[in-house]
Amino acid sequence: MPRNAWRVTAAAALAATLLTTAACSDDGEGSQPQADGTKPAKPLKWGDCEAPTPAQGSGPVPPKDWQCATLDVPLDYADPGGETIPIALIRAKARDQKNRLGSLVFNFGGPGGSGVATLPGAAKEYEALRARYDLVSFDPRGVGASAPVRCEDDKQLDVYYAQDSSPDTPEEEKAYVDNIRKYQEACKKNSARLLPHVGTPDAARDLDRIRQALGDEKLNYFGVSYGTELGGVYAHLFPKNVGRAVFDAVVDPTKNSEEGAMGQAKGFQLALDNFAQDCVDRGDECRLQGSTPKEIEANIIKLQKELAAKPIPGIGARKLTESAATNGIAQALYSKELWPLLEQGLDEAEGGQGQLLMALSDALNGRDQQGRYSNIGAANTAINCVDSKDRYTLEETKAGLPAFRSASPVFGDFLGWAMMSCTDWPVPGTWETPDVSAPGSAPILVIGNTGDPATPYEGARKMVERLGPGVGVELTYKGEGHGAYNSGDACVQEAVNSYLLDGKVPGANTVCTPAPDASQPPAEPSAPTEPLGA
Numbered sequence: 001m002p003r004n005a006w007r008v009t010a011a012a013a014l015a016a017t018l019l020t021t022a023a024c025s026d027d028g029e030g031s032q033p034q035a036d037g038t039k040p041a042k043p044l045k046w047g048d049c050e051a052p053t054p055a056q057g058s059g060p061v062p063p064k065d066w067q068c069a070t071l072d073v074p075l076d077y078a079d080p081g082g083e084t085i086p087i088a089l090i091r092a093k094a095r096d097q098k099n100r101l102g103s104l105v106f107n108f109g110g111p112g113g114s115g116v117a118t119l120p121g122a123a124k125e126y127e128a129l130r131a132r133y134d135l136v137s138f139d140p141r142g143v144g145a146s147a148p149v150r151c152e153d154d155k156q157l158d159v160y161y162a163q164d165s166s167p168d169t170p171e172e173e174k175a176y177v178d179n180i181r182k183y184q185e186a187c188k189k190n191s192a193r194l195l196p197h198v199g200t201p202d203a204a205r206d207l208d209r210i211r212q213a214l215g216d217e218k219l220n221y222f223g224v225s226y227g228t229e230l231g232g233v234y235a236h237l238f239p240k241n242v243g244r245a246v247f248d249a250v251v252d253p254t255k256n257s258e259e260g261a262m263g264q265a266k267g268f269q270l271a272l273d274n275f276a277q278d279c280v281d282r283g284d285e286c287r288l289q290g291s292t293p294k295e296i297e298a299n300i301i302k303l304q305k306e307l308a309a310k311p312i313p314g315i316g317a318r319k320l321t322e323s324a325a326t327n328g329i330a331q332a333l334y335s336k337e338l339w340p341l342l343e344q345g346l347d348e349a350e351g352g353q354g355q356l357l358m359a360l361s362d363a364l365n366g367r368d369q370q371g372r373y374s375n376i377g378a379a380n381t382a383i384n385c386v387d388s389k390d391r392y393t394l395e396e397t398k399a400g401l402p403a404f405r406s407a408s409p410v411f412g413d414f415l416g417w418a419m420m421s422c423t424d425w426p427v428p429g430t431w432e433t434p435d436v437s438a439p440g441s442a443p444i445l446v447i448g449n450t451g452d453p454a455t456p457y458e459g460a461r462k463m464v465e466r467l468g469p470g471v472g473v474e475l476t477y478k479g480e481g482h483g484a485y486n487s488g489d490a491c492v493q494e495a496v497n498s499y500l501l502d503g504k505v506p507g508a509n510t511v512c513t514p515a516p517d518a519s520q521p522p523a524e525p526s527a528p529t530e531p532l533g534a
């Protein structure tokens with residue numbers, strides 16, 4: 001299965017949306033081959049941006065002060081003179097050009113999220129950094145506008161995501177396995193040439209090409225969620241090229257696929273526990289029935305069982321199934337800002353109306369209101385399956401289910417069954433776990449959030465350990481949701497900004513605790529997240 005059954009992406013995926021329902025350039029290139037046989041990357045030719053495509057997740061045209069470009073990179077780094085593929089980029093120039101520090105490159109996670117579509121909507125949160133950095137992001141290979149992996153079409157994906165992702169009978173098991181195989185066959189049919197070459201090591205090599213094309217001696221980098229894994233692999237491959245780097249919402253580099261999924265089961269269950277406790281603490285203001293968190297969660301489990309037996313009206317002709325409802329619940333747990341929508345959606349679903357939970361599920365799956373899917377699901381599967389060697393049989397998957405159910409009565413079944421996502425993938429995997437050791441690298445600020453559902457807090461300490469002595473610097477945020485910087489917490493943002501702008505490394509094991517009554521601003525929209533079992 002993938003390293004994570006849900007994508008690991010930046011904090012409040014589409015939160016704001018749900019809460020509110022050619023320029024000149026330098027020319028020329030170096031001619032001497034580099035150590036990997038490639039020539040130095042050409043400077044980029046920046047121009048006006050177009051609206052994100054459906055594959056990128058759709059959306060408005062970026063503001064006029066944003067520019068876009070394309071960088072050609074080798075499809076296969078073992079054949080640097082062979083076929084190339086385009087990498088799509090976007091930037092907003094630093095406000096203070098006289099004191100500009102260079103470029104700050106973002107990856108918001110996934111894997112499979114479009115940075116080109118995400119960064120303009122999230123840029124307000126990084127305005128302090130734009131003072132002296134060009135803000136830059138990109139669509140990694142296989143994603144969005146960068147040679148996107150294609151599997152099933154929109155109508156087929158509606159069927160795929162409506163499947164029963166927690167089968168209970170032999171007939172349901174067969175249907176589940178057949179549906180996954182059909183999806184994988186479509187990926188092979190439509191994207192066979194790309195599938196061996198969309199892994200994280202190749203994306204890290206692309207990052208270094210991007211650094212060269214931007215004209216930066218060092219890569220200044222802000223990785224969120226899966227972006228921390230990509231950043232760790234980059235630091236391992238190019239430790240001397242690391243500038244100032246921040247890892248936020250950290251993927252544990254020591255866990256294999258099963259261990260990562262189990263961590264998510266525990267993390268999402270913790271987030272649900274915290275949501276339910278908050279509901280109880282608000283008394284009569286909470287719309288959900290139950291005087292204790294356990295009673296509220298028991299009602300959620302009851303709803304899941306009822307939907308498994310009889311789906312309810314969702315959006316249009318689509319029904320809210322057990323799988324869609326569980327995806328919707330998970331989506332809302334990525335950010336505390338979405339808890340009110342989760343409360344409302346659960347209340348409405350208990351009354352027979354599934355529109356809101358379906359909308360949350362659609363956001364998780366990358367489906368827009370016109371029924372068009374981004375390619376985040378296809379890219380996520382392709383990247384995870386070429387990265388990880390793990391391939392679990394039906395028997396191994398079923399044997400692991402009791403432990404997943406024990407870890408999370410609400411999410412365990414779904415995360416356990418997702419172990420089969422890579423079982424018959426047509427391309428072999430690369431590693432058991434990624435190597436992120438980076439001796440000689442500049443310090444990397446590593447931020448863990450104690451309430452993070454998708455990338456549990458313990459992963460930050462493991463990343464610091466694996467980066468090696470003198471490289472990883474850990475900062476703890478005692479908050480809720482996926483990620484820390486976009487929570488708006490002043491302590492976290494001050495530490496990050498001081499490091500990126502002034503080079504001041506915070507003290508090891510710094511702890512940021514939000515004030516109990518502090519009202520955080522809504523998190524900005526970010527890359528969508530992944531459905532259970534995709």
